[in-house]
Amino acid sequence: MKKFFTIVTLAAMTLVGQAQVECIEQEEPNYNGNEAGCRQAVSLYTEFLKQENFKDASKEWWKAQEICPQYKPLLYDNGKYIYKKMAQAITDKNSEDFKNKMDSLNLIYDLWFKNYAECPELQMKRAHDNMMDETHRYNVAFEYFQKAFENTPDENIESYDVVYYFRAAYFMVGAKLIDCGQMMEIYEKLEKISNDKLEQNEAAGNSGEAQNWKTTLQTLESYIVPCASCEILLPIYKKKTDAAPEDIDLAEEVLGKLNDMECNDPYLLELAILIDKARPTHKSKMDLGNTKYGSKDYSEALDYYLQALEFDELSEENRTKANERLAQIYLNKGSYKNAYNYASKVSGCQAKYIQAQAVAQSAGSCANNKLERSAIYSYALDLAEEAGSCVSSSWISSIENGLMTTSEAFIKDLKAGDSVEVPCWGRKVKLRTNG
Numbered sequence: 001m002k003k004f005f006t007i008v009t010l011a012a013m014t015l016v017g018q019a020q021v022e023c024i025e026q027e028e029p030n031y032n033g034n035e036a037g038c039r040q041a042v043s044l045y046t047e048f049l050k051q052e053n054f055k056d057a058s059k060e061w062w063k064a065q066e067i068c069p070q071y072k073p074l075l076y077d078n079g080k081y082i083y084k085k086m087a088q089a090i091t092d093k094n095s096e097d098f099k100n101k102m103d104s105l106n107l108i109y110d111l112w113f114k115n116y117a118e119c120p121e122l123q124m125k126r127a128h129d130n131m132m133d134e135t136h137r138y139n140v141a142f143e144y145f146q147k148a149f150e151n152t153p154d155e156n157i158e159s160y161d162v163v164y165y166f167r168a169a170y171f172m173v174g175a176k177l178i179d180c181g182q183m184m185e186i187y188e189k190l191e192k193i194s195n196d197k198l199e200q201n202e203a204a205g206n207s208g209e210a211q212n213w214k215t216t217l218q219t220l221e222s223y224i225v226p227c228a229s230c231e232i233l234l235p236i237y238k239k240k241t242d243a244a245p246e247d248i249d250l251a252e253e254v255l256g257k258l259n260d261m262e263c264n265d266p267y268l269l270e271l272a273i274l275i276d277k278a279r280p281t282h283k284s285k286m287d288l289g290n291t292k293y294g295s296k297d298y299s300e301a302l303d304y305y306l307q308a309l310e311f312d313e314l315s316e317e318n319r320t321k322a323n324e325r326l327a328q329i330y331l332n333k334g335s336y337k338n339a340y341n342y343a344s345k346v347s348g349c350q351a352k353y354i355q356a357q358a359v360a361q362s363a364g365s366c367a368n369n370k371l372e373r374s375a376i377y378s379y380a381l382d383l384a385e386e387a388g389s390c391v392s393s394s395w396i397s398s399i400e401n402g403l404m405t406t407s408e409a410f411i412k413d414l415k416a417g418d419s420v421e422v423p424c425w426g427r428k429v430k431l432r433t434n435g
Contacts, residue, residue: 282311
C-alpha cells in the first residue's frame, strides 16, 4: 500500500501572519497514473546525473517533471542541484547563460513549492542559492531569508544562514530597498541568535563551532558599515542597556562600540560612569577618558588617562592612545614640557609634530630676545623634519618667518649652522636663519 505524509500546518507557531509549514516527506513514488512513462523519464535523467552530464540530465529532468510532477520531493531536489551545478560552472556571472540557469533554478523552486508546499527549509535553500547571483538577485534571496528566519526555530539556524541573510540585507540597503532602521532590526535579531549560539557552544565545549559564531558576529559588524552612524545606533543601544541596567558586560560592549565610532553624546558618559562605579579597571578609566575627551572636557579626560596609565594591565594600544591624547591636552593647556614628554613615549610622525609644536610655542615664555627665539624655532624645525608629512607647509613657513635674518645673526657674530643654546630645553642646536 502506498504511504504519503501530508502537509501539517502548525497554527500555534504562526509568525508575522504566516503559518509554519513542515516539509513533506514522501516514502512512495506518485506516478501520476503513468508508472511506465514516469519510471522511464526518471531513469533517464538520473542516469545522466550519475555521469555528471548536467546538460542532458536537465533536458530529461523537465520531461520527468511534466509526466509525474509529484513523483517525490527528491525530483525537485535533483532538479535544483542540476541547475545549481551548471550555474556554478559559468565564469561570467553577467552572461545570458548564467541568467538563464538562475531563472530555471528559480522556476524549479516555484514548481517545488506548488507541488509540495513552501516550507522554511526550502525557503532557506532558495535564499542561499540566489546568493550565487548576489549582485542581481539579492532581493530574491532577502525575501526568502526573511520568510525562512520567521519560521525556523533558532536551534536550526546555522552560522552561514546568519551571514548570508545579513549580506543580502547589506545589498538591500545599498539599493535603497530597505532603510537603516530595518537593517538594524535584522541586526539585533541576528546578533541575539549568534550570541546565544556562541554561549551554548562555549558551555558545551564545542570550541570549533563557538569560533564559527565569533566569526559570524565579527562579520555582522563588518556589514553594518552603511548604517553605522551614531544617530542610528545610539537609540538602539540605549534601549538595550536601559532594559538591563545591571548588565555591566553589555554596558562595556556598547560603550566600546560607540567610542570606536567617536560618538559624542551624554549617554556615553552615563555608561562610562556606571561601569567605573561598578567595576573600576584600566578599561573603565580609559573609557571615561575617551568619553570626556570626545565631549572636549579635557581637564577631566587628563585625570582619567593618568589613572588608566597607572594600571600595568593597560594594553599597548590604549597606552599609546592615552599618551597621545595627554600630549595633545598638555599642549592645548600650555604645559609644553609635559606635552613634549608624553609625546616622546609615542612613536610616529604625529607625536614628533606635537613635540615640535610644544617647543615652538614655548618661545613666548622662554625667549627674551630674537636669538633665543631663533634657537627655539631652530629646534622646533629640527623636530618638524623628523615629523615629515604630518607637518603642514604653512606651519613650517610661519616658524621660519620667526627666525632671525642672516644679517641679524651676522651682527651678533653668528651664522647659520653655529651651535646655540636652546632656552628652557637644556640642549644645543644648529642655528637656522631666515634668508
